[in-house]
Amino acid sequence: MTGESAPAGIQSLKHAFEVIEKMAAIGEPIGVTELAKALGIPKTRTFRYLRTLKTLGYVSQDSSTEKYRLTLRLFHIGQAVADSTQLLTEARAAMVQLRKETQQTVTLSSIENDGVRVLDIVRAHSPVQIVTRPGALLEFHSSAQGRVALAFGSASLWQAVRDKPMTQWTPHTNTDLATLEAEVAEARERGWATAPEQTLVGVNALAAPIFGANRELIATITVAGSLQHVPARPPEALLASVMQAARRISENLGCTEYPV
CATH class of the missing domain: 1.10.10.10 (Winged helix-like DNA-binding domain superfamily/Winged helix DNA-binding domain)
Structure with a gap:
């Protein structure tokens, strides 16, 4: 043209x-x-x-x-792009290793003001296919990633939850604010979050926080699969693998003391 x-x-x-x-x-x-x-x-x-x-x-x-x-607005945009590039680079190997250990689909997501953005996916071969694609924006209330964001991110993220009705994705999706607040408080205490059948019937996700050099939340790492393989109460081995991956990525990004 x-x-x-x-x-x-x-x-x-x-x-x-x-x-x-x-x-x-x-x-x-x-x-x-x-x-x-x-x-x-x-x-x-x-x-x-x-x-x-x-x-x-x-x-x-x-x-x-x-x-x-x-x-300096352009500088900040460029810095954000550079940070995202570094995050993707540092996370990829840990994601592949986590997929190998769990045999489940692994996603990396960043935190935005109105949701959690999927940056990268390492898919597992499974009868239950996770249809989420890179670029998808997940809501805070109905995703494990979103609950981690609310638990460890800025308090201002709650505004996006309170500003509009919570979408009822499945018959099991929680749309009660008080219940969500309790679930997020529990996630903050234990260091991880799940979202069984909150977005898709029969599917669960287990997410853990990724922190930067200043111990600020910058992303989440998640395994997702059928409730059979990622149950609402994840087994210790699965939890250990996800938390280890989150710590490894955080350390590679300069977080010398993982806050969880």
């Missing part, structure tokens, strides 16, 4: 990125006129892109010089 035939929205997005890249290359505050000249686009259009980027928090303007500069 050429620049001339691209839809206006795509052209605007393209130019907005060009503004960011040019400002990054210049490396110092710059005025609208100078930036427009460097980009080779009209001053009015350059101003419009800067105004939008300022509204979004990617650009700031000095009130005395009226010059613009990039904020």
Whole structure:
């Protein structure tokens, strides 16, 4: 698709990125006129892109010089991407080993404000196929990962639970807030969480927390399978394997003292 035939929205997005890249290359505050000249686009259009980027928090303007500069928002986004990449790299070997030990599907998930995002899956060959895919967002109340997030993550995560009705995925899904609070408190005390038949009938998951260098919760590792293989009260051997994997990944990420 050429620049001339691209839809206006795509052209605007393209130019907005060009503004960011040019400002990054210049490396110092710059005025609208100078930036427009460097980009080779009209001053009015350059101003419009800067105004939008300022509204979004990617650009700031000095009130005395009226010059613009990039904020640290892009740095934080880049850092988040780097952290996720490191997490995936460090977790993969432990996930494969955990799948080998348990013969169950293993997932790695990160914590977001409105749920738990599946980052990676190592699937097991089983008659019960776990249909969750990387990129899926699991709700806090109905997943083992979500319960771990509520137990060890920021208290602000509870807001996503309280802001909307809890989805009834199966006849067994708990949608009572007081019951969920008690289950999360129990998960915090024992260091892991399960979610038997909360999302799928006949399926359970067992999740443990992964901590970063500052002992902050950054992810969860989970085994999922039929209730026959991942019962509501997991056997000691299964618990030991999951907790060992969580500790190993946490240590690789710089957590010298696992909090659980």
